Amino acid sequence: DGGITQSPKYLFRKEGQNVTLSCEQNLNHDAMYWYRQDPGQGLRLIYYSQIVNDFQKGDIAEGYSVSREKKESFPLTVTSAQKNPTAFYLCASSPPGTVYNEQFFGPGTRLTVL
Amino acid sequence: GQQVMQIPQYQHVQEGEDFTTYCNSSTTLSNIQWYKQRPGGHPVFLIQLVKSGEVKKQKRLTFQFGEAKKNSSLHITATQTTDVGTYFCAGGGKLIFGQGTELSVKP
Numbered sequence: 001d002g003g004i005t006q007s008p009k010y011l012f013r014k015e016g017q018n019v020t021l022s023c024e025q026n027l028n029h030d031a032m033y034w035y036r037q038d039p040g041q042g043l044r045l046i047y048y049s050q051i052v053n054d055f056q057k058g059d060i061a062e063g064y065s066v067s068r069e070k071k072e073s074f075p076l077t078v079t080s081a082q083k084n085p086t087a088f089y090l091c092a093s094s095p096p097g098t099v100y101n102e103q104f105f106g107p108g109t110r111l112t113v114l
Numbered sequence: 115g116q117q118v119m120q121i122p123q124y125q126h127v128q129e130g131e132d133f134t135t136y137c138n139s140s141t142t143l144s145n146i147q148w149y150k151q152r153p154g155g156h157p158v159f160l161i162q163l164v165k166s167g168e169v170k171k172q173k174r175l176t177f178q179f180g181e182a183k184k185n186s187s188l189h190i191t192a193t194q195t196t197d198v199g200t201y202f203c204a205g206g207g208k209l210i211f212g213q214g215t216e217l218s219v220k221p
Binding site for chain 2: 035040041042043044045090101102103104105106107108
């Protein structure tokens with residue numbers, strides 16, 4: 001089955017620790033995205049990548065870092081510099097040739113920092 | 115910066131009643147997309163509108179894009195319990211998401 005996988009589904013970390021969230025897709029999509037979702041708010045863009053070895057900051061990139069070494073993978077690191085990291089994190093990808101970025105989302109990772 | 119506002123934030127309806135959520139942008143949008151997120155799930159793409167005044171239907175769902183391309187609406191006729199979830203609009207080239215409307219349906 002083609003799709004986007006995120007692991008783990010739930011993640012608990014102590015304050016001050018960095019944590020890396022996994023995102024893998026086998027859809028052959030070029031573009032990949034990371035969003036953060038908080039209760040009562042829409043999705044906010046953290047980082048996006050349109051091609052391997054290239055990525056851009058979104059609206060709330062501070063305290064986060066990413067890499068795009070392979071087309072299939074776009075891991076997100078939540079660093080200790082992120083002031084309020086507890087949230088639901090969603091990874092998405094877009095198919096090639098799409099002008100307006102229809103997005104396919106993974107199941108998400110719910111991060112809780114204690 | 116560009117903002118996309120969505121109202122209402124919550125809507126509770128009796129099964130069989132209609133439901134509408136509205137999306138308004140501070141600037142003209144190149145396109146508008148709608149997503150549905152079931153409780154505990156992830157957003158799923160429903161539809162995309164591109165043309166001014168465009169109207170699209172998916173069974174009981176009707177999507178409209180305003181003439182000025184600054185607003186959009188999603189209307190559900192005769193809601194069912196399977197319609198429960200949060201509906202998001204998202205617009206523009208970088209897809210700015212609205213806050214979402216959470217729909218609950220009482221059987």
